[in-house]
Amino acid sequence: MKKLLMVLSVAAASLSAQAETRDIQGIYNRTCIACHASGAAGAPKTADAVAWKPRLEKGMDTLVKNAKNGIGAMPPKGLCMDCTDAEFKGLIEYMSKAK
Numbered sequence: 875m876k877k878l879l880m881v882l883s884v885a886a887a888s889l890s891a892q893a894e895t896r897d898i899q900g901i902y903n904r905t906c907i908a909c910h911a912s913g914a915a916g917a918p919k920t921a922d923a924v925a926w927k928p929r930l931e932k933g934m935d936t937l938v939k940n941a942k943n944g945i946g947a948m949p950p951k952g953l954c955m956d957c958t959d960a961e962f963k964g965l966i967e968y969m970s971k972a973k
């Protein structure tokens with residue numbers, strides 16, 4: 875019985891950890907992925923640390939602002955109309971991290 879409880883609590887913990895990552899990843903998969911997976915129209919590619927380096931050097935606040943306003947061929951908010959600043963930050967961190 876004790877063992878079963880332990881298994882259950884471990885399962886619950888990993889479920890909630892997944893929910894957190896799925897959130898940002900879910901948004902990414904619905905929106906940003908369309909351009910940032912392939913680098914369409916010159917978009918810095920996801921997990922391409924070299925492409926993201928000069929972007930990150932502008933500072934996170936600028937990147938969030940540019941993502942919200944749109945930049946070059948990127949439409950405002952990257953088509954995620956209900957994304958919050960915190961979510962943009964999470965998405966940028968997600969995309970700019972080398973895998």
Ligand code: HEC
Pocket residue numbers: 902905906907908909910914915916917918929932936937938940941945946947948949951952953954957962965966
């Ligand atoms: C329709 C295609 C498209 C979609 C969808 C898109 N992007 Fe982009 N994104 C681009 C392009 C193209 C650029 C390069 C713009 C430039 O520098 O000329 C870019 C650049 C960026 C930059 C760098 C801005 C800078 O100041 O250098 C950030 C941050 C960014 N995108 C975030 C996102 C996020 C977050 C999403 C999803 C919510 C998203 N993008 C969805 C096309 C897209």
